[in-house]
Amino acid sequence: xxxxxxxxxxxxxxxxxxxxxxxxxxxxxxxxxxxxxxxxxxxxxxxxxxxxxxxxxxxxxxxxxxxxxxxxxxxxxxxxxxxxxxxxxxxxxxxxxxxxxxxxxxxxxxxxxxxxxxxxxxxxxxxxxxxxxxxxxxxxxxxxxxxxxx
Ligand code: IDP
Ligand code: MG
Numbered sequence: 355x356x357x358x359x360x361x362x363x364x365x366x367x368x369x370x371x372x373x374x375x376x377x378x379x380x381x382x383x384x385x386x387x388x389x390x391x392x393x394x395x396x397x398x399x400x401x402x403x404x405x406x407x408x409x410x411x412x413x414x415x416x417x418x419x420x421x422x423x424x425x426x427x428x429x430x431x432x433x434x435x436x437x438x439x440x441x442x443x444x445x446x447x448x449x450x451x452x453x454x455x456x457x458x459x460x461x462x463x464x465x466x467x468x469x470x471x472x473x474x475x476x477x478x479x480x481x482x483x484x485x486x487x488x489x490x491x492x493x494x495x496x497x498x499x500x501x502x503x504x
Contacts, residue, residue, distance in 0.1 A: 357435040358388065358491075360481035362470040365423035367460070368392070373426050376456055376469065379442060380430055384502035389429035389491045395420050403484060415465060427485045433503065436478050439471045 361380075363373055380387065395403070400420045407413050430439060444455025448467050451458035461468045472478035482491070496502075 356431060356433055357475065357478065358429050358431045358482060359436045359439050359472045359478050360470075360485060361428045361430050361439060361472070362485075363426040363428075364466075364468055364470060365419060365425060366466045367468045368424050368426060370460075372460055372468070376460075377426075379456065380428075380439070383432075383438070383442065384498075385430050385432040385435060385439070386494075386496055387428055388431045388493070389427075389486050391427045391486070391490070392424050393427060394424050397421055399484065403481065412465065419465065429482055429486060429491055436472055436475060440473060443469055443471045 363376055367373060367376060377387070397417060400417045401408065404413070404416055404420070407416065410416075432438065442456060444451030444457040446457075446467060447464045448457040448461030449463075451461070453459065456469050457467050472481050
């Protein structure tokens, strides 16, 4: 099923000039970028986005990290995009993330783990609505679709 996922390159990815290489991975996979925006995240939005973690010991540090520097927010579409992108992202702790995943290749610390991606259809819907207006999401086809999908 064609799905949309919310993906965010975190401040460390932006500051370490990894936006291009990471974006290329999604393009090369055959996924479609349907929205893309460099922005800063204020405390209110960060706390809303990470609300499920509000009672965790790392919460304050997480909010400080996410609000500290611009992030690159995206909506990415494709067949089973939510689980496919989570696999490309890798485990939360970059030291445990498999080599070949984004976190496994670019990170070393859970508190600087490069990228966020929605973990389920419900969270994808919520996160996309939190970060994008409907008219910012582009509906278009790519010329190579018959070569990506049978
Ligand atoms: P996920 O991003 O792989 O879904 P979650 O467990 O949902 O991981 O945690 C959300 C984010 O909170 C992580 O991506 C990471 O930035 C941060 N985080 C999670 N656990 C820790 C920790 O133990 N120390 C510091 N930051 C953490
Ligand atoms: Mg999560």
